[in-house]
Amino acid sequence: MSGFEFTAVSAILLIPLAAAALLAVLPGYQLTARLNVIAALLTFTAAVSLFFTERPAAGSYLLVDDLNIVFIALNTFVGFTASVFSSSYIGHELSTGRLTPDHLRFYHAMYQLLLFAMNLALLANNIGLMWVAIEIATLTTVLMVGIYRTHEALEAAWKYFILGSVGIALALFGTILVYVAAQPVIGEGLQAMVWTVLIQHVSRFDPSLLNLAFVFLLLGYGTKVGLAPLHAWLPDAHAEGPTPISAVLSGLLLNVALYAVLRFKLLLAANAKALAPGPLMVTMGLISLVFAGFMLYRRRDIKRLFAYSSIEHMGIITFAFGMGGPLANFAGLLHMVMHSLTKSAIFYGVGHIAQIKGTQKIEDIGGLTETHPWLGWALVCGVVAIAGLPPLGIFMSEFLVVSSTFAREPVLALPLVFGLLVALGALLWRLNGLAFGRPRGATGPGEASYVPMYAHLALVLTAGIYLPPPLVAWFQNVAGLLG
Amino acid sequence: MNSLVFDIAHMFAGGLVLVSFMMLYQDRLYALLNIYALHALVLALAVAWRAYAVDAPHLYVTAAIALVFKAIIIPVVLHHLIVRLGIHREIETVVGIGPTMLAGMGLVALSMVVMLRVTAQADPLARKDLAFALSIVLLGLLLMVTRRNAVSQVVGFMSLENGLVLAATGAKGMPLVVEISVAFSILIAFIVIGIFLFRIRERFDTVDVQVLERHRGERR
Numbered sequence: 001m002s003g004f005e006f007t008a009v010s011a012i013l014l015i016p017l018a019a020a021a022l023l024a025v026l027p028g029y030q031l032t033a034r035l036n037v038i039a040a041l042l043t044f045t046a047a048v049s050l051f052f053t054e055r056p057a058a059g060s061y062l063l064v065d066d067l068n069i070v071f072i073a074l075n076t077f078v079g080f081t082a083s084v085f086s087s088s089y090i091g092h093e094l095s096t097g098r099l100t101p102d103h104l105r106f107y108h109a110m111y112q113l114l115l116f117a118m119n120l121a122l123l124a125n126n127i128g129l130m131w132v133a134i135e136i137a138t139l140t141t142v143l144m145v146g147i148y149r150t151h152e153a154l155e156a157a158w159k160y161f162i163l164g165s166v167g168i169a170l171a172l173f174g175t176i177l178v179y180v181a182a183q184p185v186i187g188e189g190l191q192a193m194v195w196t197v198l199i200q201h202v203s204r205f206d207p208s209l210l211n212l213a214f215v216f217l218l219l220g221y222g223t224k225v226g227l228a229p230l231h232a233w234l235p236d237a238h239a240e241g242p243t244p245i246s247a248v249l250s251g252l253l254l255n256v257a258l259y260a261v262l263r264f265k266l267l268l269a270a271n272a273k274a275l276a277p278g279p280l281m282v283t284m285g286l287i288s289l290v291f292a293g294f295m296l297y298r299r300r301d302i303k304r305l306f307a308y309s310s311i312e313h314m315g316i317i318t319f320a321f322g323m324g325g326p327l328a329n330f331a332g333l334l335h336m337v338m339h340s341l342t343k344s345a346i347f348y349g350v351g352h353i354a355q356i357k358g359t360q361k362i363e364d365i366g367g368l369t370e371t372h373p374w375l376g377w378a379l380v381c382g383v384v385a386i387a388g389l390p391p392l393g394i395f396m397s398e399f400l401v402v403s404s405t406f407a408r409e410p411v412l413a414l415p416l417v418f419g420l421l422v423a424l425g426a427l428l429w430r431l432n433g434l435a436f437g438r439p440r441g442a443t444g445p446g447e448a449s450y451v452p453m454y455a456h457l458a459l460v461l462t463a464g465i466y467l468p469p470p471l472v473a474w475f476q477n478v479a480g481l482l483g
Numbered sequence: 484m485n486s487l488v489f490d491i492a493h494m495f496a497g498g499l500v501l502v503s504f505m506m507l508y509q510d511r512l513y514a515l516l517n518i519y520a521l522h523a524l525v526l527a528l529a530v531a532w533r534a535y536a537v538d539a540p541h542l543y544v545t546a547a548i549a550l551v552f553k554a555i556i557i558p559v560v561l562h563h564l565i566v567r568l569g570i571h572r573e574i575e576t577v578v579g580i581g582p583t584m585l586a587g588m589g590l591v592a593l594s595m596v597v598m599l600r601v602t603a604q605a606d607p608l609a610r611k612d613l614a615f616a617l618s619i620v621l622l623g624l625l626l627m628v629t630r631r632n633a634v635s636q637v638v639g640f641m642s643l644e645n646g647l648v649l650a651a652t653g654a655k656g657m658p659l660v661v662e663i664s665v666a667f668s669i670l671i672a673f674i675v676i677g678i679f680l681f682r683i684r685e686r687f688d689t690v691d692v693q694v695l696e697r698h699r700g701e702r703r
Contacts, residue, residue, distance in 0.1 A: 008554025208601045
């Protein structure tokens with residue numbers, strides 16, 4: 001059996017890598033876009049097969065366990081649907097001349113490299129390797145954000161690059177501190193960076209070193225999650241890059257960074273004398289939520305609007321994991337999955353809307369349900385879902401977060417509910433202008449692929465109404481692991 | 484450990500902090516790049532001494548990378564770049580030198596207090612190196628926030644990375660994997676930056692970040 005399991009893990013890593021190399025040299029839009037989709041689909045299939053095969057034992061570099069398998073499945077699935085969306089989106093960009101064929105080759109190669117880097121970060125059992133993977137993911141997205149070469153795109157990419165690098169540098173310092181804490185107990189060398197070994201011995205590490213390391217790691221990877229005081233890069237990067245990249249950034253990369261924070265949180269939680277990581281995460285989560293909720297009112301650019309909504313939701317997820325305990329962790333996991341699906345669906349819709357209207361300004365977009373019913377109603381569904389209204393999936397996860405908070409820390413529930421309501425108001429107000437009323441802006445027909453968008457929304461709706469018991473059991477198990 | 488060996492290691496790490504301070508008050512790009520080359524040179528010496536002191540030959544590789552790549556190639560390329568951009572004689576308006584230096588001293592004091600207290604049980608050499616490394620990282624951050632020119636921000640970032648390399652080599656027996664990856668990521672980062680600078684030049688005719696700020700999406 002061991003040969004086959006090895007191939008499933010290596011396929012998840014090698015398929016995107018090989019595809020990146022191939023796509024970098026192949027010409028032709030039709031062929032490369034299809035190849036991009038096929039590679040993403042194969043990676044997703046390999047990820048699903050992880051559920052059905054016996055897992056390989058944890059090595060010094062790679063690891064598959066109950067926690068990261070959820071992230072990997074979600075990552076490869078959204079990576080696949082985003083590639084389907086990307087193939088129709090990029091065709092339009094080529095025909096309007098915003099992208100040249102050379103840029104396109106570069107774009108596709110970077111897309112696969114990004115998927116590779118994110119999968120590597122999720123599979124890494126070595127904290128050094130995880131850092132390297134997240135750094136590669138950052139650099140590839142920087143290059144893609146700047147791909148349009150306009151003033152705004154360059155500025156966004158520059159800002160993202162500088163802030164992202166500082167975050168990544170702080171995370172490396174934290175990683176080194178974890179090694180320094182581990183080295184007297186585990187000994188020198190590679191073993192002192194292997195997560196599964198660290199967690200076994202962490203109770204004997206120097207707690208003050210671990211505390212300091214966690215502060216650096218939370219600030220460093222927190223920059224990549226987009227938590228409030230460190231979020232400045234996120235709206236620009238989302239607004240100026242190609243829309244498939246906005247979808248992948250919001251839906252996936254933020255999760256990957258959060259996953260890194262969670263791994264280190266587990267380390268801290270296993271050391272009785274170290275500081276409790278929960279309150280720090282709860283505070284940063286609440287600040288992000290309330291801050292982003294208010295910022296939503298002042299947005300004039302449709303992609304920026306949803307970028308701020310991503311900050312809000314990452315705040316909720318960080319808050320939930322910070323609260324800890326089986327129920328809040330369960331809610332956090334569910335919310336993460338639902339947010340990824342919904343937000344990427346919204347960005348798919350927004351990408352087509354911006355192409356039809358030729359602008360991203362909210363004031364130039366209106367009456368979509370009348371002029372483009374399929375697109376308009378999908379946007380309505382997506383925004384209703386992301387605002388947390390029933391019967392969609394996010395309502396359920398937000399309800400669980402709120403109720404578990406009320407049960408344990410009623411005082412914290414007040415700012416939480418306040419932030420949620422503020423964001424709800426902003427989103428519905430904006431939605432009203434976008435989807436209903438007198439049509440504004442260009443009303444030409446759009447060539448769009450609705451399949452990825454509706455597939456995501458259908459999943460979110462299903463999850464809101466009925467979660468299959470095996471899935472619930474799986475999530476409960478993972479939530480238990482998270483402590 | 485032999486006290487002379489320890490003292491010399493200490494001297495190199497302290498020297499690196501001193502050179503970081505020197506970078507803070509340079510108002511000409513040319514001079515800043517020269518000081519950066521000195522920074523990388525001191526780093527190479529510190530790492531090489533560390534390799535000798537703990538008898539870890541693989542650290543010589545890291546020292547060689549610091550020497551060849553950071554102390555020679557990058558400064559030379561950046562010199563060419565700023566001459567081509569015609570900004571090599573420009574005088575930067577640095578936020579008052581006095582306050583910057585005071586802030587720098589505050590940051591160094593902070594990192595000493597934090598690191599020395601926290602790492603009481605760690606190996607003494609690693610302990611000092613970590614405290615110095617944190618100072619260098621914080622001074623690099625300070626350099627980045629007090630500059631407007633894109634090239635000086637990049638230099639600030641690279642000095643910050645030097646601090647990280649010092650920390651990584653200071654941690655006893657840390658696997659080579661990480662050191663190479665640090666060097667490698669700097670290489671990638673540099674390529675990225677190079678592309679950016681050329682593109683920025685192509686589009687804006689300036690590398691002053693304040694000009695970029697005017698193009699913010701929200702204020703269109």
